[in-house]
Amino acid sequence: MSEFWIVLLSVSAGTVLMSVLSCLPGLHVYNLMGALVLGILALDGTSFAIPAMVYLPAFTGMIVSWAILNTIPAVLLGTPDESALFTVMPGQKYLMAGRGFEGTMITAVGGLAGAFFIVCVMAPLAPRYLPVAQQVLKGHMHWVLWIIITFMLMSEWPKGGNRGPAGWAKFFDAWKTLIAGVITFLLAGLLGFIILTRSPVSHVVAFQNIMPAFVGLFAIPWCLLNIISAASVPPQHTTTSLGINGDVVLRSVWSGALGGGIAAYFPIVTGGVGGMLAGHATAQRDERIFIMGQGVSKFIYYVGAFMLMFVPGLHLTRGGGAWMTKTLFTPLGWADYYLVIGCIAIAAAISYLMMEPLAKVTLKFINRFNYRHVSSVALAIILLMVLGVTGWVGMFIATVATGIGLLPVLFGSRRLNCLGILLLPIACNMSGFGETITGWLGLT
Amino acid sequence: MTENKQALPGHETQSSEMNCPSCGRFVGAVTKCPYCGAKVEKRMSLTATRWAAVLLATIGLFLLWLMAVKRDVPVVKLGDIQPTMNFAQIRLEGEVKTDARPFRTGMGMSFHFTDGTGAVIVFITKKQMDEMIENNLTPKAGDQVSFIGSLNVSDDQMSMRLLSVKEFHLTRAVAESVQLADITKKLKGSAITIAGTVTKLEVPPEESKRPYALQLKDASGEQVVNFWQAEYEQIENPDALPGANVRLRVNVGTYRDKVQLTLGSGLDLEILDGPPATDDSRTPAQQAAETYRKKAPPRDFSRGRAATAEAIPLSDITADKKGHTVRVQARVASVTPPQPDSKQPFAVLLRDGDTSLRVTYWSNVDERIADKPVPGALFEMEGVVDVFRDRPQLTVESGYKVRQVEAAPAAPEPVAIASISAADKGQIRTIEGTLGAARDLGKGTAYTLTDDSGAIDLILWHSTVPADVRTPLAEGQTVAATGTIGEYDGQLQLKANAGPSVYILR
Structure with missing residues (x-):
């Protein structure tokens, strides 16, 4: 079979498989990729060794399909990862109004627009301009990160304190969510220092060091809250048209591409942070633009970051997908770049076409089953995954991280603050005083 | 808030605490309605969960910290390292393969390490470098080391980042005591201990790039030891050097086919109270270190690709091959490092007969090259063909793809x-x-x-x-x-x- 057909089959298989799995709440594509990397390495050197021409297109298809179809559990089943942070509140509004299907489809259109942006705008320009930009910016990443952290912490607004008599009680009422946010950021940062410097996870699966912490910070708290709060989903309606137009699409691409681009390019900055920065920068007020923009942003964050590894002359490793793939494959030259861009285009098309039927199937599912039970099953899957890959030590880390991850949810601050787990230690390391702090902590 | 307001249309099925009792809107888990500011009563379970979360986070974090601090870092052999160990914190024990070399930027240094089952480059930050220099812990070829580092594994390369100087244990390689007259070119590349009386210390003029020259004499003969300002500043009481009896550990090299002795660290020079006594006794650790040295097969990093890139002669590289990954072997004609503070890459000119090829790579690639290209040496390089000013050139993207096949011939004897x-x-x-x-x-x-x-x-x-x-x-x-x-x-x-x-x- 020629390479063309091998690649086409691989990308299609990876896309279809991940499209279906994306509907499972709490399952992250990087967790599945991690398991596949383990399998590929185990087969390496045997007669069943899997060549790069098979796993590379499949990985690309998986990331693309997850970036688009992850909207289904994020909106309909309420288990978002942090990059879906902003879509949840407006998305939940759609869900509670019986328009969950429309909400997911608008986000998916955003993902499709993101695919066009990557293939038609980013791909031709990246090899020419990004290596230059990288040379200019690489010495400045540390202060950019500090500015992002400062903005993230300072842009959280007080959610109380505007009523009642003046005094400490009113002051505390205003500041308690902000204090909770800062405490969350610092605790997550402390956890990050421990995990990045002396991870208790076995060195044999060290490439999944951070996974239990992320699961604990983002996935488990959401499942727990769904189980405890016991919200019931009203009957959902499907539709044959969406309440958007060309203007909404263009404005969504503008804000989403900016947010996703920032997240994909800058180290440690994730889709949620990029989306927050872009939201402030572009000041888009329309809820539809907000939802669709996050679809664009999420696509560019996940897929664009993966693509950066293949840009000739750049080869920037950003995001978990790229880091895992790098353990198997080193891209060289234009052939690999064209391969990945082609795979992105094909996978995006297949994923979007699968979105509508899968969203309808999921709606039937949630109409039939209790929301609490769905969240319980999701929680069980997540915990089994953590236990399987990282063992009981990983479960312990996930438990501690869950404690931190529950703080913003329960105190009403931003869940983005949990990203202190990476932002704080990496910013300190980049600025040259990370070792001093780990020294104070007795870690080095 | 004495009376719950009726839920808005579409919100009727929610539990009462999910909707605002004042305006009836859906508010989820928050306790203050974001729309009207009314207080929203929650069931006890949610409030209790808050404080349970705070408790869990703080106690758990403390336990995790204790676990991390008390845990023994596993000792791993390089040959056993798998890609799934990427980012692992492990301890390595073995021998330093090359002297630690500072980066061009001065922001750290690196050395190559082997444990008999594989080899790896180890990166050291500036803060760690300063601490190591201060404590005379700078690794030198042949030293035995044990250290904790963070592993970075990718398809074609592997590196370590030193985590802690506190846990960097170093046993200096045995430095044979040698009489000055016995130092010959056969000792090139080794570290030796010499002792004698300083007859003269030549200080280089200001603004000069010449090294210090310490003239040393013993009963057998004379030698000159060179060192630079950094080493001079490390010497304890350097003003007392002229006329002093000293013992020092030096590296033997050659310059223009003559023996050249260099002092690696000022802390390797000891001013003695009297004439040196011959002492070649070694500690058991040093004896063990000497017997430990083994040659290790290089680690195979070819996973992920069916075969190494195609090897072709220089003359076959044309602009048509743009984007192709190729491997070439030729002698180095020139090496042009980038200008300080510039954004230029390293440029190496390879020559094979009448054909030449420009090869470029960035500083991060150069840092990983074990044997740096020098004019006259035969090198094998793998990279991607690019076109620069209408001429083909090779862009190397990994330091592991630059390998010395044959060292440069020594400079010929001077002629009239x-x-x-x-x-x-x-x-x-x-x-x-x-x-x-x-x-x-x-x-x-x-x-x-x-x-x-x-x-x-x-x-x-x-x-x-x-x-x-x-x-x-x-x-x-x-x-x-x-x-x-x-x-x-x-x-x-x-x-x-x-x-x-x-x-x-x-």
């Missing part, structure tokens, strides 16, 4: 200028002589080089001879220059080789 004839054109010759006045050639500088037998023009092209070699040269200096004999306007000339091809003798 009168002995050079037109028959020597194209041959490499070394001449010792006195520099005349500098003449600007635009893209180069010319000097008349004179010895007792005659004179010849010495040409230094700026593109191949680095500025730090050209700048210290001045009229009246005695130098040794190595280059290729050429002819211009009927006159023979010596075209200096690329790199450090001209040395000031006096």
Whole structure:
């Protein structure tokens, strides 16, 4: 079979498989990729060794399909990862109004627009301009990160304190969510220092060091809250048209591409942070633009970051997908770049076409089953995954991280603050005083 | 808030605490309605969960910290490392393969390490480097080390980042005690201990790039030990050096086919109270270290690709091959490092017969090259063919893809200028002589080089001879220059080789 057909089959298989799995709440594509990397390495050197021409297109298809179809559990089943942070509140509004299907489809259109942006705008320009930009910016990443952290912490607004008599009680009422946010950021940062410097996870699966912490910070708290709060989903309606137009699409691409681009390019900055920065920068007020923009942003964050590894002359490793793939494959030259861009285009098309039927199937599912039970099953899957890959030590880390991850949810601050787990230690390391702090902590 | 307001349409199925009792809107888990500011009562379970979360986070974090601090970091053999160990914090025990070299930027250093089952490059940050220099822990070839690092594994390379200087244990390699007269070129590349009386300390003039020269004498003979300002500042009481009895550990190298001794660290020099006694006893640890040395097979990093890139001769590389990954083998004609503070890459010119090829790579690639390309050496390089100013060039993207096949031949013995004839054109010759006045050639500088037998023009092209070699040269200096004999306007000339091809003798 020629390479063309091998690649086409691989990308299609990876896309279809991940499209279906994306509907499972709490399952992250990087967790599945991690398991596949383990399998590929185990087969390496045997007669069943899997060549790069098979796993590379499949990985690309998986990331693309997850970036688009992850909207289904994020909106309909309420288990978002942090990059879906902003879509949840407006998305939940759609869900509670019986328009969950429309909400997911608008986000998916955003993902499709993101695919066009990557293939038609980013791909031709990246090899020419990004290596230059990288040379200019690489010495400045540390202060950019500090500015992002400062903005993230300072842009959280007080959610109380505007009523009642003046005094400490009113002051505390205003500041308690902000204090909770800062405490969350610092605790997550402390956890990050421990995990990045002396991870208790076995060195044999060290490439999944951070996974239990992320699961604990983002996935488990959401499942727990769904189980405890016991919200019931009203009957959902499907539709044959969406309440958007060309203007909404263009404005969504503008804000989403900016947010996703920032997240994909800058180290440690994730889709949620990029989306927050872009939201402030572009000041888009329309809820539809907000939802669709996050679809664009999420696509560019996940897929664009993966693509950066293949840009000739750049080869920037950003995001978990790229880091895992790098353990198997080193891209060289234009052939690999064209391969990945082609795979992105094909996978995006297949994923979007699968979105509508899968969203309808999921709606039937949630109409039939209790929301609490769905969240319980999701929680069980997540915990089994953590236990399987990282063992009981990983479960312990996930438990501690869950404690931190529950703080913003329960105190009403931003869940983005949990990203202190990476932002704080990496910013300190980049600025040259990370070792001093780990020294104070007795870690080095 | 004494009376719950009726839920808005579509919200009727929610539990009462999910909707605002004042305005009826869906508010989820928050306790204050974001729309009207009314207080929203929650069931006890949610409030209790809050404080349970705070407790869980703080107690759990404390336990996790205890676990991390008390945990023994596993000792892992390089040969056992799998890609799934990427980012692992592990302990390595073995031998330093190359002396630690500071980065061009001065922001850290690196050394190569082997444990008998594989090899890896170890990166050290500036803070760690300063601490290691201060404590004389800078790794040198042959030293035994045990350290904790963070592993970085990718398809074609592996590296470690040192985590803690506190847990960096170093046992210096056995440095044989040698009489000064017994030091020969056979000891090249080894570290030795010498002792004697300092007869003279030559301090380099200010702004000069020349090293300090410590003249040492023992019962058998004399030698000169070179070191730089950084090492001088590390010496305890350097003012007491002239006339003092000293013992020092030096590295043996060669310069222009003569033995050259260099002091790696000022802390390796000890001023003695009296004349040195011969002592070649070694500690058990040092004896064990000596027997430990083994040659390890290089680790195979070819996973993920069916085979290494196609090996082709230089002449086959054309612009048509743009984007192709190829492997070439040829001699290095010149090496041009980037100008300080510039964004240029390293440029290496490979030559095979009449064909030449420009190879470029960035500083991060250079840092991983074990044996740096030098003019005359035979190298194998793998990279992607690119086109620069309509000519093909090779872009190398990994330091592990640059491998020395054969070292550069030693510089030839100096010859008298009168002995050079037109028959020597194209041959490499070394001449010792006195520099005349500098003449600007635009893209180069010319000097008349004179010895007792005659004179010849010495040409230094700026593109191949680095500025730090050209700048210290001045009229009246005695130098040794190595280059290729050429002819211009009927006159023979010596075209200096690329790199450090001209040395000031006096």
